[in-house]
Amino acid sequence: MSEERIYKGIPASQGISIGRVYLYTRKQIKINLSLLGSDEVQNEIDEFRNAIEISRKELRKIFDLAVERIGVKNSKIFEAQLEILNDNYFFNDVINRIRNEKRSASFIFNDEIKKLETRFIEINDDYLKERLADLNDVKNRVVRNMKREKLVSKVEENSIIVAHELSPADTILFSRRKVQGYLTDTGGVTSHAAIISRALRVPAVVGLKVIAQNAIPGERIIVDGTEGLVILDPKSATLEKYEDKIRLYREQEKKLYGVINLPGVTLDGKALDISVNIDLDEELDFVEQSKACGIGLYRTEHLFIDKGDFPTEAEQIEEYSRISTAAYPNKVTIRTYDIGGDKLLPSSEREDNPFLGWRGIRLCLDRENIFREQLRALLISSVKKNLKIMIPMISSIDEVRRTRKIIDELKDEIIKEGYTFDEKVQVGIMVEVPSAALLADELAKEADFFSIGSNDLIQYLIAVDRGNELVAAMYKEFHPAVIRCLKVIIDAAHRNNIKVSICGEMASIPLAALMLLGLGIDELSVLPGMFAEIKQIIRSTKYSEIRNIVQDCLAYPTEPEIRKVIEDYFNENVKQYVIPENNNVL
Secondary structure, eight states: OOOOEEEEOEEEEOOEEEEEEEEEOOOOOOOOOSBOOGGGHHHHHHHHHHHHHHHHHHHHHHHHHHHHHHHHHHTHHHHHHHHHHTOHHHHHHHHHHHHHHOBOHHHHHHHHHHHHHHHHHHSOOHHHHHTHHHHHHHHHHHHHHHTTOOOOOOOOTTOEEEESOOOHHHHHHHHTTTOOEEEESSOOTTSHHHHHHHHHTOOEEEOOSSHHHHOOTTOEEEEETTTTEEEESOOHHHHHHHHHHHHHHHHHHHHHHTTTTSOOBOTTSOBOEEEEEEOSHHHHHHHHHOSSOOEEEEEOHHHHHHHTSOOOHHHHHHHHHHHHHHHTTSOEEEEOOOOBGGGTSOGGGOOSOGGGSSBHHHHHHHTHHHHHHHHHHHHHGGGGSOEEEEEOSOOSHHHHHHHHHHHHHHHHHHHHTTOOOOTTOOEEEEEOSHHHHHTHHHHHTTOSEEEEOHHHHHHHHHTOOTTOTTTGGGOOTTOHHHHHHHHHHHHHHHHTTOEEEEOSGGGGSHHHHHHHHHHTOSEEEEOGGGHHHHHHHHHTSOHHHHHHHHHHHTTOOSHHHHHHHHHHHIIIIITTTOOOSSSOOO
């Protein structure tokens, strides 16, 4: 009997599934490298145009299926691919090259797509790199249709798809067969396979690197999309354990569904705002469906990334107004561009360490015309008076004062233009740099609120790059320096009568949420998928008890001591009210 094999990847869509492997291997396209005769050129161009039209029809059908399965907003993925196929300027270039060079359409088309791919690769941004899959999908589709080959996607119902890479179309087409999970060697949380999996509510793990070469077609497999774990050929005991988890998870979902619209209040009456972080449209759907959920962090850099350039003022007003309306009457905190210089500088001038470089407020103050346009759009969009502005990467008082001065000038400007807006719009800062933590008392006098960016703060504070496999294990939310630093920030905010939230991943971790409650945080901005569970944890806790426990933790010198105390409290006092969806609540 073979032994079970365990693989760790990036959790992309929550949930647990048990099924059988369907190993999907996309047929490799072959490019015709031969030269054309003069009498073959026009026929080649006609074949190319016909392949483009067939590809458009295919994508329109897939788009219609996607709308049916995941809604209009999430189906924009396929609109983007259709836009590539409708780019006459691009295709005229291909046709002219076929005429002039007398090379096959597949060769010229592949060469032109490679040029686009090179531009994407040069931009050091994970989101844009994920868009390479879109280009590849379009290329493969067109070349396949030139060769008149059919895409085979037969799969047994209830299978778990294992592939090196999945295109958006693959993911949607497989969904017709009641697929129970998606696993890929490549990709990240912003890959289209991940986005569609979340919209379909199907567990997915990406970035597994070697799963496609190690999975055997038809063998039993467990997917834990919450932990990012994959288990091939699991033992009987492992199967029983995960079957119990699935049963508990379904019970928990039913219980937690009724919690979503209840207030975030502890057993002894301490109120805590619980909001969500938003990146994608399918996450915005959650906000629109909930009546008691604001947006604690809306990232605007995707507007730049999606367009490849800074959006116009009108485009920004449309987007910010849409977000404000979706959240109304609850609050929405919109963060100004947190774009690094690595996304704007030519490759010859790229920064060696963009995390410590020209990013966030530094870039915005240097490119003041762009910053003014964004702030102006935010002010004009604040008409419902539920919009808050948040400035990232603050490291000095001067940065806040310069930003405030710009905002005051813009208010005077748009008043003269006759706009109605929230003249008392709150302007807060992200505390994610150690210098900001040490200046918290002074910064609190300049800002209307704090939002702690725990991801960067922890990395900067303990000098650990969690993307570096050699040191990633040293990244610890319960490090004594981390919780003491958080206490300093929270106390400084309260001394100056402003509220403080946390929008990093720490807020979505059950035990860490308890710690933050005990530290006196005012708001937790969490992942949408964790909203109900974190709210139920808060509703199942006595603030007076966890506050005293956390106070004791501040004196402990090691991370394991702190973690054990919080974990013991959770198991003894909270666990009976909340059924965790996995054994390891951290």
